[in-house]
Amino acid sequence: MSRLKRVLIVLGSVVTVVALAVGGLFTWWWTGADVSTVGKEPFGNALSIPPLAKSYVDKDGTRVFDLRMQAGETEFEKGRATPTWGFNGSYLGPTLRAERGEKVRVRIGNGLDEASTVHWHGMHLPARMDGGPHQMIAPGATWSPRWTVDQPAATLWYHPHPHGATEQHVRRGLAGMFLLDDEKSERLDLPERYGVDDLPVIVQDVRFDGARFAEGHGTMQDVGFLGDRTMVNGTLSPYREVRDELIRLRLLNASTARTYDFGFPDGRAFSLIATDGGLLERPAAMDRVQLSPGERAEIVVRLRAGERVVLRSFPQDNYGDAWQRRFAGGDDSFDVLELRAAERLRPSPELPSVLAESETPDGKDAVRGRHFDLKRSGINGRAMEMSRVDETVTRGTTEVWTVRNGNGMPHNFHVHDVQFRVMEVNGAAPPPGLRGPKDTVFLPNGTTMKLALRFDGPADPDTPYMYHCHLLFHEDQAMMGQFVVVEKGQRPGAPSDHARREHH
Ligand SMILES: [Cu+2]
Numbered sequence: 001m002s003r004l005k006r007v008l009i010v011l012g013s014v015v016t017v018v019a020l021a022v023g024g025l026f027t028w029w030w031t032g033a034d035v036s037t038v039g040k041e042p043f044g045n046a047l048s049i050p051p052l053a054k055s056y057v058d059k060d061g062t063r064v065f066d067l068r069m070q071a072g073e074t075e076f077e078k079g080r081a082t083p084t085w086g087f088n089g090s091y092l093g094p095t096l097r098a099e100r101g102e103k104v105r106v107r108i109g110n111g112l113d114e115a116s117t118v119h120w121h122g123m124h125l126p127a128r129m130d131g132g133p134h135q136m137i138a139p140g141a142t143w144s145p146r147w148t149v150d151q152p153a154a155t156l157w158y159h160p161h162p163h164g165a166t167e168q169h170v171r172r173g174l175a176g177m178f179l180l181d182d183e184k185s186e187r188l189d190l191p192e193r194y195g196v197d198d199l200p201v202i203v204q205d206v207r208f209d210g211a212r213f214a215e216g217h218g219t220m221q222d223v224g225f226l227g228d229r230t231m232v233n234g235t236l237s238p239y240r241e242v243r244d245e246l247i248r249l250r251l252l253n254a255s256t257a258r259t260y261d262f263g264f265p266d267g268r269a270f271s272l273i274a275t276d277g278g279l280l281e282r283p284a285a286m287d288r289v290q291l292s293p294g295e296r297a298e299i300v301v302r303l304r305a306g307e308r309v310v311l312r313s314f315p316q317d318n319y320g321d322a323w324q325r326r327f328a329g330g331d332d333s334f335d336v337l338e339l340r341a342a343e344r345l346r347p348s349p350e351l352p353s354v355l356a357e358s359e360t361p362d363g364k365d366a367v368r369g370r371h372f373d374l375k376r377s378g379i380n381g382r383a384m385e386m387s388r389v390d391e392t393v394t395r396g397t398t399e400v401w402t403v404r405n406g407n408g409m410p411h412n413f414h415v416h417d418v419q420f421r422v423m424e425v426n427g428a429a430p431p432p433g434l435r436g437p438k439d440t441v442f443l444p445n446g447t448t449m450k451l452a453l454r455f456d457g458p459a460d461p462d463t464p465y466m467y468h469c470h471l472l473f474h475e476d477q478a479m480m481g482q483f484v485v486v487e488k489g490q491r492p493g494a495p496s497d498h499a500r501r502e503h504h
Pocket of ligand 1: 376411412470471475479
């Protein structure tokens with residue numbers, strides 16, 4: 001054999017071995033890239049239920065709550081203390097509850113060593129009370145926003161919104177529910193005993209690095225932080241014993257980047273009764289409900305005596321291309337919460353066939369349209385600027401906003417102050433899960449949505465509300481814009497380019 005031939009054979013085998021190794025590595029990397037806790041959760045921890053926040057009514061009739069942001073430690077697993085943040089405790093916060101028509105005030109003390117804010121996600125309220133990036137609370141300071149609840153019964157929530165640090169502050173544990181009731185909802189025969197047949201279900205994904213929360217974003221995870229297991233209300237591997245035939249789950253996706261598609265392993269149908277901003281006109285039978293970060297859904301599920309049922313999050317076909325599904329969470333699946341039905345269940349009344357009258361606009365009286373192109377680098381080609389007002393809307397008018405994602409990765413879209421109606425998804429009528437009042441919608445790549453929004457003020461040309469992607473990593477990276485509500489003919493003001501510090 002010539003020397004050249006020998007060299008070529010050796011070279012050929014080296015190339016083959018390298019190709020096989022690379023192929024094998026790729027296969028290993030690809031098949032190992034999805035995360036699943038299905039069938040692996042021992043469900044050994046009783047689900048914690050956030051306490052209802054104490055409040056009192058002061059002499060002018062205002063319901064007053066006290067919240068304090070604080071650092072602490074939480075034992076998610078016995079003997080392992082994780083540094084966390086919480087409201088009035090070490091992790092998450094109490095559930096605030098108020099009625100339509102009530103005046104409320106929340107006194108928020110910042111016991112942390114950095115500034116933050118508290119935003120009332122889904123609440124219709126004056127811009128100065130919204131708790132966005134312009135209403136910073138300095139360490140040691142107190143902020144006391146007040147407003148009158150003027151919207152239907154709903155499952156809302158609260159969380160920090162400091163520009164550039166929202167992902168960190170929420171992931172450390174600053175989040176809680178804010179439930180609203182109204183006269184009509186109170187008369188409905190729905191499961192409504194908090195913590196008994198009406199359960200708050202705050203879902204977050206988490207990853208541990210020893211005792212600490214891991215923070216890093218994995219390779220290819222351009223959506224932001226993705227955990228390898230889930231918690232409900234801060235409880236890992238949770239179970240809940242229940243004693244009623246019908247159980248209402250108030251699902252809140254409080255994760256920073258992960259989208260879930262909730263359902264049950266046996267494919268049983270459940271009734272969707274409410275979306276972000278409150279009750280649907282009538283219950284919708286579904287077997288899956290998809291929630292991106294910030295979205296809520298209230299579902300009612302029927303249980304049989306003695307059974308154990310797992311709330312599961314399934315892989316999502318609509319999440320994006322194969323690459324996005326594999327590396328950015330779409331193929332992942334989680335066993336989230338086990339419901340353990342007692343041997344004898346209290347009978348529940350049938351769900352009402354009519355729940356509420358829609359209060360969201362239908363868009364027919366829209367005075368103008370706007371377009372929003374979602375890109376990770378910014379909305380409509382502009383990165384968030386604290387001092388720039390992007391959109392000016394007139395108080396008392398309805399608009400149609402067309403939101404489009406062609407950015408190759410999943411995004412969502414949240415608008416402060418309003419509950420809107422989804423008019424169209426890619427030119428078609430919205431599916432049942434998007435027919436109720438919404439403040440946040442999921443837009444996988446290639447999605448265009450038309451939304452009808454009504455801005456009922458009050459006008460404040462100097463203080464903007466936000467619209468943004470609620471994947472908090474994207475939001476922090478400036479995928480956010482500002483709008484002000486003005487009186488007809490009024491010009492927008494000039495918001496400060498740095499966050500105003502609130503003091504005592
Ligand atoms: Cu995004």
